[in-house]
Amino acid sequence: MNTVNNTAANEAAPDSAYGTHDEIASRNGTLDVLLNRRSIRAFTDEPVNAQDVDAIEAAAQRAATSQFYNAWSAIRITDEDLKKKLAEVARQPYVATAPLLYVFIADQHRNYRIAEAKGVAESDITYGTSFMLAQAQNDAVLALHAMETAAESLGLGGVILGSLLNNIDELIELLHLPEHTFPVLGLALGHPAQQPQLKPRMPRELQFFDNAYPSDDETPDVLAQFKDFDATVREYYDLRDASKPVAGFTDQIAQGATSDAPLKKALHSHEVKQGFAD
Structure with missing residues (x-):
């Protein structure tokens, strides 16, 4: 079994009401593998x-x-x-x-x-x-x-x-x-x-919702939700290489919003060649 012990890394992983990252991972081998994926x-x-x-x-x-x-x-x-x-x-x-x-x-x-x-x-x-x-x-x-x-x-x-x-x-x-x-x-x-x-993950309540997607009115200040996570992400990259600072999560999302990713036009430019169409 691929068991990983990395206290500093695991501190960056979100905990839950049911235990810390390490406590959840120790419950069985499958959880250990999934929660320590890198x-x-x-x-x-x-x-x-x-x-x-x-x-x-x-x-x-x-x-x-x-x-x-x-x-x-x-x-x-x-x-x-x-x-x-x-x-x-x-x-x-x-x-x-x-x-x-x-x-x-x-x-x-x-x-x-x-x-x-x-x-x-x-x-x-x-x-x-x-x-x-x-x-x-x-x-x-x-x-x-x-x-x-x-x-x-x-x-x-x-x-x-x-x-x-x-x-x-x-x-x-x-x-x-x-x-x-x-x-x-x-x-x-x-x-x-x-x-x-381990690369940080955002707080679970920002990705798991009960019964319906929350309305924007419930969270008018979306950036405030990610303030702590932004700091965690910046710290993660600083610990990897302080000489190459990396922006926080929300800055990365904003930067990627206008990127011309290779897959952006892929279906339109390759559909005919590969035989897929609407």
Whole structure:
């Protein structure tokens, strides 16, 4: 079991009325893994054994899937040259050093082919709609999270790679993705060569609500709600590297509000090429 003892890190994790972070994590191994999850970007040279690979892939396959469509696939990257190319796409060199590297795909291509082979008229097949793409994306994310959690339970570490979407056209070309597929996220796994602090999470009452979403009238000063959390986030980054100050949470959100993220126009610019449409 991957048990982590890091008092300074755990102090940044929100507690609850039912116990501190460490007390909740100690209740069972599953909670310990989930509550101590952190992104690992440095790996040892030790390969991941075949039994562990088999176990984490099996765990991914047991994840929930919408209407049993199983509308996801994962491409395991074993070619070292391809790893380097993906690291260039991500603009993160450590991607090429991961002993295990996967790219999870929203995959309605397989279901489209099955429907065609069963004689369903092409004009009636709905697997190419944007709704089915969204369902497939959900499936892929659930499977990835199950794999990551399973890997951490075996003592491995990993990081989810949204950065692979920096250049979606190139990623599609490198992986030879057919119509009715779309890249969702990458996952790098291996034996950890670092133990970073736990990243802070906002107070639970700001994310969990009873029965309805709170009205803006109930919280007219949204920034006041995050004053303490802003300070916690700034302290977290200062402890990592005081020479590179990072803004608080609300400043980061404001800065990101106008960013032209790679995925912002992705569906509009790639739908036709990949066969998805409204």
